[in-house]
Amino acid sequence: MEVTLRVNGKDERHEVEPRQLLVYFLRDRLGLTGTHVGCETSLCGACTVLVDGKALKSCTRLTVQCDGQEITTIEGLEQDGELHPMQTAFRAKHALQCGFCTPGMILSAVDLVARGDARDEASVRHGLEGNLCRCTGYQHIVDAVLAVAGEGR
Numbered sequence: 001m002e003v004t005l006r007v008n009g010k011d012e013r014h015e016v017e018p019r020q021l022l023v024y025f026l027r028d029r030l031g032l033t034g035t036h037v038g039c040e041t042s043l044c045g046a047c048t049v050l051v052d053g054k055a056l057k058s059c060t061r062l063t064v065q066c067d068g069q070e071i072t073t074i075e076g077l078e079q080d081g082e083l084h085p086m087q088t089a090f091r092a093k094h095a096l097q098c099g100f101c102t103p104g105m106i107l108s109a110v111d112l113v114a115r116g117d118a119r120d121e122a123s124v125r126h127g128l129e130g131n132l133c134r135c136t137g138y139q140h141i142v143d144a145v146l147a148v149a150g151e152g153r
Helices: 022-029 085-092 102-114 121-127 139-152
Strands: 002-007 010-015 048-051 054-057 070-072
Touching: 048 102, 054 102, 085 102, 085 139, 102 121, 102 139, 121 139
Parallel strands: 002 070
Antiparallel strands: 002 010, 048 054, 048 070
């Protein structure tokens, strides 16, 4: 089946198997390996991407379901050599360690801030519940998200 997607600002048209998961299309077909495969059950959030601006776990979405949609991966956040403010905040606030969860966490955080749902520590923690991190203890992640949300106010 043929799909047409806009991935990180670039139009993509490909033949895909109807049952191919979006995470594998991004990684194997397009070489966008920043989208990680973790649990494959939508529990960990490592595979999170933005679909039409909304955070979505790509391990539970078929590529064909995204036909005609815009996909943003961690590789697509950086613009003209400049990191996205969320990427910069994660670095500045030491909100990453091993980095496995980081791409999905950042994309979820971008959506959270865009929706205006990063009002305080409790709302950020609630908004990121679907993204697991085994290294940081979350406080630095929360601090980074609140820093970006505060800049937008």
